[in-house]
Amino acid sequence: MIDSDSSDKTFRQISETIQAHLEARDWQDNPPRGLAISIALEANELLEHYQWGDKPVGKRQDLAEELADIFIYAFQFAHSNDIDIPTAILEKLDKAAKKYPADQFKGKTDDEKNEAWINNKLRHKKTTL
Numbered sequence: 001m002i003d004s005d006s007s008d009k010t011f012r013q014i015s016e017t018i019q020a021h022l023e024a025r026d027w028q029d030n031p032p033r034g035l036a037i038s039i040a041l042e043a044n045e046l047l048e049h050y051q052w053g054d055k056p057v058g059k060r061q062d063l064a065e066e067l068a069d070i071f072i073y074a075f076q077f078a079h080s081n082d083i084d085i086p087t088a089i090l091e092k093l094d095k096a097a098k099k100y101p102a103d104q105f106k107g108k109t110d111d112e113k114n115e116a117w118i119n120n121k122l123r124h125k126k127t128t129l
Contacts, residue, residue, distance in 0.1 A: 011086050018075045028076075035077040042069040099124045 009017075022028040030038075046066035050058040056063055078085050104116040 001097050015075050015079065017086070018072055019079060022076060030076065030080070032077060032080050035080060038073040039070060039077060042066060042073060046070065 019028065034074050046063065049058050049063060049066070051057070073083070077083075078088070100117070100120050104120070108116065
């Protein structure tokens with residue numbers, strides 16, 4: 001049930017609500033691989049609303065539900081991998097700020113932004129493992 005101040009909930013409160021929902025159904029032990037796949041599948045369901053144009057097919061509520069599915073699986077993935085979402089977000093934003101300095105994008109033309117993006121992307125190749 002949704003209360004009137006649901007938009008004021010903290011990450012922790014939302015995470016606890018999701019976890020309680022999952023535990024009430026014995027759904028809390030999904031493997032990380034399955035959760036990662038579910039995140040991608042739900043993201044594709046959101047993308048499907050934009051398949052044939054820039055304006056979405058469907059209502060705002062349809063988009064909200066697809067986005068909620070993504071977040072629910074993401075919270076569950078974070079929980080199962082002991083990832084603190086706010087910390088992960090702040091660390092990623094810090095990394096992105098270094099990789100893509102604002103002064104190279106703010107107030108620039110689309111062509112200048114694209115060139116800066118490509119140059120920075122090439123300079124900062126992703127490393128795995």
